[in-house]
Amino acid sequence: MKVKRDEKRGTWYFVIEAGKDEKGKRKQIFKRGFKTETEAKREMRKVANQVDENTYVKPTKRTLADFFPEWLQSKSLKLRKHTLEVYTGHVNKHIVPRLGQFELIKITTAQIEKFYIDLAKEAGLSARTIQDIHKIVKSAFEAAVKRKYAASNPVKDAETPKVDRKEMTVWDVQEASKFLKVAKEHRLYPAFLLALTTGMRQSEILGLRWKDIDLENEALSVRQTLSHDGKELTVQTKTRTSTRTISLDGRVLETLHKHKRIVMKEMLAIRPIYQNNDLVICTGFGTPVLPRNLLRTFYTLIKKADVPKIRFHDLRHTVATLMLQGEINPKVVKEILGHSDVRITLDIYSHVLPSVHKETAKKYGNMLFNQASSSQ
Template sequence: MPVYKDDNAKKNPWYFAINYKENGKYKKMLRRGFKTKKEAEAAMVEAQNAHNKGTYIEPSKTSYSKFMDSWLEDKKTTVKGRTLEFYSFLVNRYIIPQIGEIELSKLSPRDIQSLYNKLKEEGNLSDENIRKVHTIINDSLNKAFRWEMIVKNPAALVDPPKVSKKEIEVWTEEEIQRFLSVAKDSRYYCAFLLALTTGMRQGEILGLRWKDIDEENRTLSIVQTLSHDGKELTTGAKTDSGNRRISIDENTLGKILKLKHRTKVETIANRPLYNDLGLVICTSVGTPLSPRNLNRSFDSIIQKADVRKIRFHDMRHTHASLLLKQGVNPKIVSERLGHANVRITLDTYSHLLPNLQKDTVDEFGKLFYKTQSN
């Protein structure tokens, strides 16, 4: 076996050398940088087989760091600004410092697995974000493979990091009433009401405009969202399935429409400063409401109402759980929430399903044995 060890090399000392024929001429291939003899032998056999089949790709000597610069640049055309910022943060803070200097063609499953192990041990990233790191690496190396820069994607051979499922916190009906009783005097009462009665995301609520409300049919159209930092209104929802129309009840619609009068009064009172963006939930001068300020108000009301502390997003979960407990078809719940498919809804709220099954079985039993007795 033409596999050798370079005793002068401090790291990755193993390499292989083979002769092959191309266009009627004999050439020599030398590949260095393998950690073990076994790795060098496996790579050599793979290269020989690829040459024999005529599918060999010249390995790219580009570093993974340099490749990721171009990958992030290309992502500008496919993801939203906030998502790109998050990708860049994970790449530059956690991925590049660990494996960025490795040549793209020499990146191994072991290198990638070691990165995940280190991130888990350090404890600076949640399980969800370590999984996101894997998603980024796998996507980038899939692209390198499609562009014929590498022979195979090493991330595809690594098990995705496990994500521990967190228990969802939801309010009881009694807690909802206590919270709303205190919240009714808040400027942002309707923001809380929309979260509980429609399951809309916070960014969707803060991006809602008057022209998105169909009073006659009692529906809200989700066509614009506010970013998490409150600095950007973006056309479209978080996902394609998030662009949806939600039906609302008469009481909720009536309470929202009462805000129109306040908006008109503030427009006149603050005319020189008022920036009319047509937002339903906004500041006294018409500008988008900062999510941070809304969350601060939310936490304050929770304390005054003496209810369990949950996140703003958990009101969305509360809405879904109430619907499921009422026996609403999960497909309808999925559509209201803007999930890509009903499987996401069922996975998210699976803890409710045993109780729902019990109710269903009890009703079935009553019908079945009533039929038998007849």
């Protein structure tokens, strides 16, 4: 490892031994064109450290646009179809048009931050959408570093827009009960009952099969989901922890028993043309209920029940909020909802915790001091 002067060009260069390749052939790193000896030595020490730490990246002209198709292809092995479509849309519409021409090894943190500013000012994207794009670019660069296409991840330390958390809208116990009472006579009542007793996502409810319900142990397993467009059933949940088992109340099981008898009668009535997908929530022909049709019914019933209008996903928030207010352990709530970490549960429902803590303090105080006074 030595710095030398190129007498012909009047510049400095260095050569570093970098071990051997897979064929046992000697590898060398050669860099030239430095104006001063000091500059050459500084770069030589930097490269030597990278070689020692196995982080050295051989210079390449590979651009971000070159890399993204490869990265998206690898992500297709893990991501759900809808999520992959969202990623691909952001890559093609926002990321590649603005950053695609730049070489991976030359992109800087400052450049990434300017990219986010441009997305806000020029493209008019919301802070939440920019955060989603940030996650995509960050993940892509993490993969590029692992594959030795880039020496470091410039996205890791980039500042992102602050996302203001939307105020969560949920029903209280009376409103939830009022809605269920009105919905009880509708064919899709079991879907709303499951939403308000288990906190399942819409896609999970519409993908639920009869074989996923364990009547003996009074529980159901979340294993299959229906796509957003209602065209595809897939044995793949949102995340690894989304595949879970949820205990059911006896009254919910009773409703499911009645609903199954209705479904079986429908199947027998039109057996030749019935499409048996084993779905709990299905049409009279056995086909999946389209998400948009479920939502149309949901909003009609909300109006009829005269309760505050909320999104279907807010039924999930309602379940979590009511459980936490009922002092159910956050870890249990986390498992029911299928969150990957209890910190996610606590973060999302942090607004509930102060009142929970207050009630807990009162109950514990009553228990402690009542016991103390009785022993005097």
